[in-house]
Amino acid sequence: MMQSxxxxxxxxxxxxxxxxxxxxxxAFPLAFLLIYGSIYGNTPSAFFNGRGPLDVxxxxxxxxxxxxxxxxxxxxxxxxxxxxxxxxxxxATPLRPLNILSAQxxxxxxxxxxxxxxxxxxxxxxxxxxxxxxxxGVLLAYVLGxxxxxxxxxxxxxxxxxxxxxxxxxxxxxxxxxxxxGMTIPLKIYPAVVQQIAQFLPMTHAVTLxxxxxxxxSWSSHWADVLILFGxxxxxxxxxxxxxxxx
Amino acid sequence: MRPxxxxxxLRKVYGPLVAVDDISFEVHTGEIFGMVGPNGxxxxxxxxxxxxxxxxxxxxxxxxxYNPQKDRYALRAHIGVQLQESALQDRLKVWEALDLYAxxxxxxxxxxxxxxxxxxxxxxNTRFAKLSGGQKQRLFIALALIHDPEVxxxxxxxxxxxxxxxxxxxxxxxxxxxxxxxxxxxTHLMExxxxxxxxxxxxxxxxxxxxDTPEHLISGLGAESQVIxxxxxxxxxxxxxxxxxxxxxxxxxxRVILSGNNGSDTLLSSVVQALPTSGIRYRDIRTQxxxxxxxxxxLTGRAIRD
Numbered sequence: 001m002m003q004s005x006x007x008x009x010x011x012x013x014x015x016x017x018x019x020x021x022x023x024x025x026x027a028f029p030l031a032f033l034l035i036y037g038s039i040y041g042n043t044p045s046a047f048f049n050g051r052g053p054l055d056v057x058x059x060x061x062x063x064x065x066x067x068x069x070x071x072x073x074x075x076x077x078x079x080x081x082x083x084x085x086x087x088x089x090x091x092a093t094p095l096r097p098l099n100i101l102s103a104q105x106x107x108x109x110x111x112x113x114x115x116x117x118x119x120x121x122x123x124x125x126x127x128x129x130x131x132x133x134x135x136x137g138v139l140l141a142y143v144l145g146x147x148x149x150x151x152x153x154x155x156x157x158x159x160x161x162x163x164x165x166x167x168x169x170x171x172x173x174x175x176x177x178x179x180x181x182g183m184t185i186p187l188k189i190y191p192a193v194v195q196q197i198a199q200f201l202p203m204t205h206a207v208t209l210x211x212x213x214x215x216x217x218s219w220s221s222h223w224a225d226v227l228i229l230f231g232x233x234x235x236x237x238x239x240x241x242x243x244x245x246x247x
Numbered sequence: 248m249r250p251x252x253x254x255x256x257l258r259k260v261y262g263p264l265v266a267v268d269d270i271s272f273e274v275h276t277g278e279i280f281g282m283v284g285p286n287g288x289x290x291x292x293x294x295x296x297x298x299x300x301x302x303x304x305x306x307x308x309x310x311x312x313y314n315p316q317k318d319r320y321a322l323r324a325h326i327g328v329q330l331q332e333s334a335l336q337d338r339l340k341v342w343e344a345l346d347l348y349a350x351x352x353x354x355x356x357x358x359x360x361x362x363x364x365x366x367x368x369x370x371x372n373t374r375f376a377k378l379s380g381g382q383k384q385r386l387f388i389a390l391a392l393i394h395d396p397e398v399x400x401x402x403x404x405x406x407x408x409x410x411x412x413x414x415x416x417x418x419x420x421x422x423x424x425x426x427x428x429x430x431x432x433x434t435h436l437m438e439x440x441x442x443x444x445x446x447x448x449x450x451x452x453x454x455x456x457x458x459d460t461p462e463h464l465i466s467g468l469g470a471e472s473q474v475i476x477x478x479x480x481x482x483x484x485x486x487x488x489x490x491x492x493x494x495x496x497x498x499x500x501x502r503v504i505l506s507g508n509n510g511s512d513t514l515l516s517s518v519v520q521a522l523p524t525s526g527i528r529y530r531d532i533r534t535q536x537x538x539x540x541x542x543x544x545x546l547t548g549r550a551i552r553d
Contacts, residue, residue, distance in 0.1 A: 003350055004351045011343060011347050015338050084333075084334040086333065088332070088333050089333040092298065093352070094323045
C-alpha cells in the first residue's frame, strides 16, 4: 500500500511539472520578490524595526506560494479528475480512498516546497535575505500552515462540481489571501470589521506565525495562531469528508 | 460450471427512480457473458453494483466468493474493469499508466507483453491525451488485465469506435476467454452481443427480460428468417397475418416485419403471392436472418436504438 501511494504521489508530481499553467504558484510570488526587491532592496529600515523589508516579507511570499497551489493547483486538479472520471478509474483499484486523495496533497506539498525553496534561494542570492536561525520552528510552522491552507483548498474541491466554478472560487480565495492575510498589505490599515473577517482565514495566521518565528519570536507568544490553524484544518477536513464526491 | 458471479433479486434505486428492478442471474467460469439493452436500461448500474463501485439497495451479490460491498478492496484485486465513463490524466504516458496501475496490485503481468497484446508497443511514450479513441480503449483493456484478474468487466467497450477498431476489440475479448478469463460484457449493440457472447441477458427498464445463448434466443423467435418491406402510412396487414406460413406480423415505423413459422422455407413466396391482392402498397422487399434485434423487438415491442 505504501509503495502504491509513493508511486501515485511521484506520478502526480511529474504530472504537476508537465502542467504549464500551475507555475503560477511560483511566478506570482517570484514577480513580487523581484519587483519589491528592485524597488526597496533589503536595506534595514526603521519602519521594520531595523530589519530589511524582504527579511520581513519572505515568509509572507512563502505563504503566497502555498495559497496559489492550495487554491489553484490542488482543487482544480481534483475537480478536473472527478469531472473526467479519472478519480473513478482510480477508485476501481484496491487503492484506499485516503491514499488516492493524500497522493494529490503529497504532490502539491512537494511542489510547493520546491517552489518556496527556490524563492528563498533567489532572495538570498539577489537581495541578501537573512535566512532564519530558527529553521526547525519555521519548518514546523510551514507544515502546519500548508496543511491548514491545503485543507481549505480541499474543501473547495469537495463542494464545487466543475472546473469553471472551481477556478472562480480559487480566484476569490487567492485574492482574499493576497489582500486580507497581511501578506502584502498590513492588516492594521483596514477597518476593524475587515480585520475580524481576516481572522477566519488560515492564511492570516500562517503569515503571522511564519513571519514571527522567522524573526526569532517564540511559539508561546503565538499559540492562538497555532490553535486556529489546527482548528481550521480539522473543520475543513471534517466538512470535506462529509461533502466529497467521487464523481 | 462454478458460478463466479451470483446475483439474486438485485435492486438499485436512486431516489424515486428504480434503475435495477429485481434482477437475478449467474455468470459461469470462462464464459463471455453479455448484458444488452437500450441506454438507461440499468446495465451500468447493475455491473457497478456487482463490481462493488456502487452500493445496491437490496438483493444478494456474490463475486468470486466475495461480498462486493463488504469485501470491496479484496475483490478489486481479482477483477479487472473497463468503465463506461472514465479517463486517465492527460499528460500521463502509456508506460507510466501501466507502471502506476501495476503498483496498485500485489502481482502484475509483464508490461511489455501486455502492450504487445493490445497493440500499443509503439505508443508507450505517448501521452494519454494524444491517443485516439480506439487506442485509449485498448489502454483501458491493458489496465483491466494488468493484474491478471479472473473476471474482466467491459462496459460499452466499442462505443464510438470505427468498425475496424471494433473488430479488433472483439478479437481481444475472445483472446481473454482463451486465456481462461470470465468476461462480463455490457453493450447496447445487439450485433456485438450476438457475435461475441456465450450467453446474453437482455435488460429493459431495469428488468431482466431474457437470458440464454444468442442461438437459443433467436431460434426461440420461431423465425429463422424474416421478410421485410417498406410501406407508407399504416396499411391493413390482416391479409398477411392469416397466411399459414406467417407466424408474426409487426410494423415498426415504415417497415413491416413478417416472421415465418419454424422450418417454413416458403415464407417469401407465399408473401409475394398474397401481396398483390392484399391492397398493400409496398416497396424494397427483402429477406433477413433473424437477429438479437428481433428478439428485443418481440420481447419489448420496441426497436433498440443507438
